[in-house]
Amino acid sequence: MGKAQKKTGKGRLDKYYKLAKEQGYRARSAFKLIQLNKKYGFLESARCCIDLCAAPGGWLQVAGKYMPTNSVIVGVDLVPIKPIPRVVTFAADITTVHCRNLIRSELKDWKADVVLHDGAPNVGTAWVQDAYSQSELVLMSLKLAVEFLVKGGTFVTKVFRSVDYNNLIWVFSQLFGKVEATKPPSSRNVSAEIFVVCREFLAPKHIDPKFLDPKHVFKDLSSTASGTDKGSSANNAQANVFQPEKKRRKRDGYDDGDYTLFNKVSAGDFIRNSEPVNVLGLANKIAFETEEEKCWLELSITTADVKTNCDDLKVLGKGDFKALLKWRITLREELGLDVKTKHPDELIDAVEITEAVDEEQQMQDELERLNAEAGAKAKRARRRANEIKTKTIQRMQLQMTAPLDIGLEQNDASLRTGQEDVFDLTGAERGLRKRGGISKLASDDEMPSDEEELEAVEEESEDEVLDSEEERERKITALEADLDDMYDVYQEKLKERDAKYRVTEARKRGGALEEWGGLSSKAKDDSEDDSSEDGGWDEMEAAKEMGDDSASDGSDDEEPVVGQKRRRSDHTPSKKTGLVRTPPPPPASRAAQVWFSQDVFKGLDEPSEDEVNDLEMFSNSGGSQQGGWQDESEGDVDDFDIVPTEPDGDIEMWNAEDENPDDVKRAHIQKYGLTTAEAVTLAQQLANRKTTKTHLINDGFSRYSLNAKDSLPSWFLDDEAKHYKPNIPVTKEAIIALRARQRALDARPIKKIAEAKGRKKLRAAQRLEKAMKKAEGVNATADMTEQEKAKQIEKLMRKGAAKGKQKKEVKVVVAKGAQKGIKGRPKGVKGRYTMVDARMRKEVRAKKRREKAVKKGGGRRR
Numbered sequence: 001m002g003k004a005q006k007k008t009g010k011g012r013l014d015k016y017y018k019l020a021k022e023q024g025y026r027a028r029s030a031f032k033l034i035q036l037n038k039k040y041g042f043l044e045s046a047r048c049c050i051d052l053c054a055a056p057g058g059w060l061q062v063a064g065k066y067m068p069t070n071s072v073i074v075g076v077d078l079v080p081i082k083p084i085p086r087v088v089t090f091a092a093d094i095t096t097v098h099c100r101n102l103i104r105s106e107l108k109d110w111k112a113d114v115v116l117h118d119g120a121p122n123v124g125t126a127w128v129q130d131a132y133s134q135s136e137l138v139l140m141s142l143k144l145a146v147e148f149l150v151k152g153g154t155f156v157t158k159v160f161r162s163v164d165y166n167n168l169i170w171v172f173s174q175l176f177g178k179v180e181a182t183k184p185p186s187s188r189n190v191s192a193e194i195f196v197v198c199r200e201f202l203a204p205k206h207i208d209p210k211f212l213d214p215k216h217v218f219k220d221l222s223s224t225a226s227g228t229d230k231g232s233s234a235n236n237a238q239a240n241v242f243q244p245e246k247k248r249r250k251r252d253g254y255d256d257g258d259y260t261l262f263n264k265v266s267a268g269d270f271i272r273n274s275e276p277v278n279v280l281g282l283a284n285k286i287a288f289e290t291e292e293e294k295c296w297l298e299l300s301i302t303t304a305d306v307k308t309n310c311d312d313l314k315v316l317g318k319g320d321f322k323a324l325l326k327w328r329i330t331l332r333e334e335l336g337l338d339v340k341t342k343h344p345d346e347l348i349d350a351v352e353i354t355e356a357v358d359e360e361q362q363m364q365d366e367l368e369r370l371n372a373e374a375g376a377k378a379k380r381a382r383r384r385a386n387e388i389k390t391k392t393i394q395r396m397q398l399q400m401t402a403p404l405d406i407g408l409e410q411n412d413a414s415l416r417t418g419q420e421d422v423f424d425l426t427g428a429e430r431g432l433r434k435r436g437g438i439s440k441l442a443s444d445d446e447m448p449s450d451e452e453e454l455e456a457v458e459e460e461s462e463d464e465v466l467d468s469e470e471e472r473e474r475k476i477t478a479l480e481a482d483l484d485d486m487y488d489v490y491q492e493k494l495k496e497r498d499a500k501y502r503v504t505e506a507r508k509r510g511g512a513l514e515e516w517g518g519l520s521s522k523a524k525d526d527s528e529d530d531s532s533e534d535g536g537w538d539e540m541e542a543a544k545e546m547g548d549d550s551a552s553d554g555s556d557d558e559e560p561v562v563g564q565k566r567r568r569s570d571h572t573p574s575k576k577t578g579l580v581r582t583p584p585p586p587p588a589s590r591a592a593q594v595w596f597s598q599d600v601f602k603g604l605d606e607p608s609e610d611e612v613n614d615l616e617m618f619s620n621s622g623g624s625q626q627g628g629w630q631d632e633s634e635g636d637v638d639d640f641d642i643v644p645t646e647p648d649g650d651i652e653m654w655n656a657e658d659e660n661p662d663d664v665k666r667a668h669i670q671k672y673g674l675t676t677a678e679a680v681t682l683a684q685q686l687a688n689r690k691t692t693k694t695h696l697i698n699d700g701f702s703r704y705s706l707n708a709k710d711s712l713p714s715w716f717l718d719d720e721a722k723h724y725k726p727n728i729p730v731t732k733e734a735i736i737a738l739r740a741r742q743r744a745l746d747a748r749p750i751k752k753i754a755e756a757k758g759r760k761k762l763r764a765a766q767r768l769e770k771a772m773k774k775a776e777g778v779n780a781t782a783d784m785t786e787q788e789k790a791k792q793i794e795k796l797m798r799k800g801a802a803k804g805k806q807k808k809e810v811k812v813v814v815a816k817g818a819q820k821g822i823k824g825r826p827k828g829v830k831g832r833y834t835m836v837d838a839r840m841r842k843e844v845r846a847k848k849r850r851e852k853a854v855k856k857g858g859g860r861r862r
């Protein structure tokens with residue numbers, strides 16, 4: 001058994017407690033139901049469930065999660081339960097009629113598929129009393145269960161290991177087809193609780209009320225069951241002799257008419273009785289009282305040991321009993337009661353045989369033997385399956401079999417070929433071939449054909465010694481190495497194919513920007529290789545040709561690459577021009593091709609003279625910004641990319657690798673503020689002195705930071721980088737603060753509106769300027785009086801300050817009611833107006849639709 005769990009203090013806050021907190025369950029007990037349901041699966045198919053003693057509601061939450069939507073869930077407890085979505089709860093005592101009525105009124109004539117009971121009375125210190133009231137509560141819950149359960153339904157209850165346990169199980173087995181007691185892993189070892197899952201409710205038409213009456217169940221059942229109890233007197237007597245070491249409980253009390261604790265038998269009875277074993281088992285002492293018996297004491301066969309043994313039979317062991325039985329046989333022969341036909345030892349053998357008849361022991365031995373056999377068999381099967389799998393993978397690499405032959409991997413999406421993000425085994429194979437791995441494998445003389453392999457497997461099953469541990473280890477190591485290789489090849493493929501991936505990788509490595517374009521000479525070689533093979537880039541292109549929109553995401557990302565400034569680590573100056581030669585970029589995606597085929601990009605392939613000069617200057621001076629433009633003067637159009645660039649903000653970004661990461665972070669925070677809820681939470685905690693810098697630093701030394709990564713495979717590390725991260729709790733306040741900031745950002749006008757406002761301002765300024773000029777003209781006029789000038793200027797300025805041409809307001813009059821069908825101006829309407837009616841609205845809308853369709857060119861034409 002494992003280490004005992006602490007039930008107090010921190011021992012309570014075990015992993016299930018934490019899990020419950022993490023997953024939002026109200027009580028750790030939720031996991032008990034989850035585990036019970038995992039084993040028996042009663043919730044998924046249930047449409048109605050009653051949870052008795054449900055507070056605070058952990059089991060209800062689980063029921064709500066696992067049961068189908070629209071199912072009915074009712075929870076009852078002495079204390080009120082906080083609302084849970086789609087769960088009805090009552091506060092009631094489950095032992096009362098009131099509770100029963102409440103459930104009835106809720107369910108009407110529905111029946112429950114599952115009744116749960118995790119009740120525990122409010123326990124005090126008297127254990128026996130507590131256990132009894134728990135058993136009573138269980139019986140009460142059973143009473144409700146039998147009333148509300150549908151035939152075939154399930155009743156799950158918690159019982160305690162106590163004297164009543166067997167009685168309860170007996171009652172359950174009278175009412176249910178299957179009764180199993182189990183202790184889910186989340187139930188603490190120190191707890192005496194056990195969960196009993198009763199399935200297949202028999203729904204008998206009439207249930208004897210005694211089954212549900214604590215008085216009868218907990219008192220009378222033992223006598224009912226005693227008929228089959230092994231501890232009946234005769235059995236006990238045998239057992240006392242053959243296994244005297246075992247102390248048996250006297251479950252059925254004293255035998256009828258025998259109320260004495262001390263039994264004495266006479267030696268004569270023992271010698272003459274045809275069942276001496278029973279005599280030995282039942283008696284406490286063999287007495288030598290008659291004259292004849294006293295004579296037997298004088299015989300040489302009656303040794304001192306025999307005399308002592310006869311004095312107190314209850315303290316004897318198996319050997320002593322054997323000695324007494326031998327003595328009895330010899331004496332009977334002396335007395336002429338038996339003919340000396342058999343050697344006493346033979347008789348003892350017979351006794352031994354009788355002893356072996358101890359069924360319980362026999363069954364246990366047999367079970368142990370069978371278990372051991374089954375275990376060994378399973379181990380052998382596992383080992384063989386591993387072997388076969390290893391070989392199948394090797395064969396697959398040699399294209400001797402399809403991936404579907406491997407049961408496990410065939411479901412693994414990462415192994416499916418023909419998709420962008422797959423763990424491309426074809427590619428892996430190519431990679432291996434490049435590394436000589438496949439050739440190594442292929443040249444391996446030991447590689448068997450299918451038949452050979454089958455034979456080998458058969459041979460192996462005959463001769464298990466061949467499967468030595470070392471051999472297995474060696475093969476597993478080889479397999480792991482192969483898998484690592486495949487993963488590397490897969491990563492390379494990914495880089496070649498997916499621009500997005502390259503960007504992410506580049507960022508991750510803090511500016512390993514040579515990865516950006518995948519344009520190193522090696523990449524070029526690879527791409528050439530690939531072009532002759534299936535899969536890879538060609539496959540993707542082919543997929544796109546076939547209108548595979550899903551790939552267009554990645555291609556969209558590539559668009560900016562053409563015009564962007566790139567940095568290469570691998571730049572070789574051209575012999576002729578001294579320009580930096582870079583391998584060609586991967587062919588643009590279809591979307592990119594369409595985009596760059598527009599007129600506006602025409603001619604961009606050829607740099608102007610000035611640009612070439614600039615480029616030469618850059619390259620000669622060891623400038624690090626190249627790519628994009630093609631150097632046709634080489635006549636090798638596809639081979640070289642040259643990017644003319646000017647130092648700008650981007651360069652700073654690309655050179656970020658040289659900077660101190662802390663400085664970069666600080667600059668980022670200064671520019672954009674804290675952007676994550678975790679960061680805001682920590683900042684608030686620091687500001688409110690809820691934590692200190694030292695604390696945070698100490699917390700930094702966690703399992704995440706001290707995670708040894710030596711000799712771990714790269715695929716594992718990549719995966720861990722994605723998922724093995726500290727979970728920093730965030731506060732409500734942090735979220736509120738971030739949301740407020742986001743709202744403020746959202747409230748800022750969008751660019752278009754800001755531009756429109758700017759235009760408006762500009763026009764107003766232009767108008768004012770125009771008015772001022774005119775006013776100056778008026779002022780300079782000599783043939784106007786000062787008063788006239790002032791009037792004129794005021795008029796001009798007013799006009800200048802006013803908005804542009806105001807649209808004249810048109811009043812819309814709906815042609816209904818009194819206005820319907822009238823000709824001319826409607827009554828009470830002044831100024832410009834327009835009449836509208838429902839017909840007109842439809843026509844206008846239809847017209848607009850048609851216009852739109854014609855514009856798009858795809859609409860229906862009439």
Ligand SMILES: C[S@@+](CC[C@H](N)C(=O)[O-])C[C@H]1O[C@@H](n2cnc3c(N)ncnc32)[C@H](O)[C@@H]1O
Binds near residue numbers: 027
């Ligand atoms: C262990 S808790 C149940 C936990 C629950 N299964 C969960 O997951 O949240 C036991 C509950 O039994 C309730 N209880 C005890 N006696 C009861 C009774 N006679 N009627 C109703 N509820 C009772 C207690 O109030 C207590 O809330």
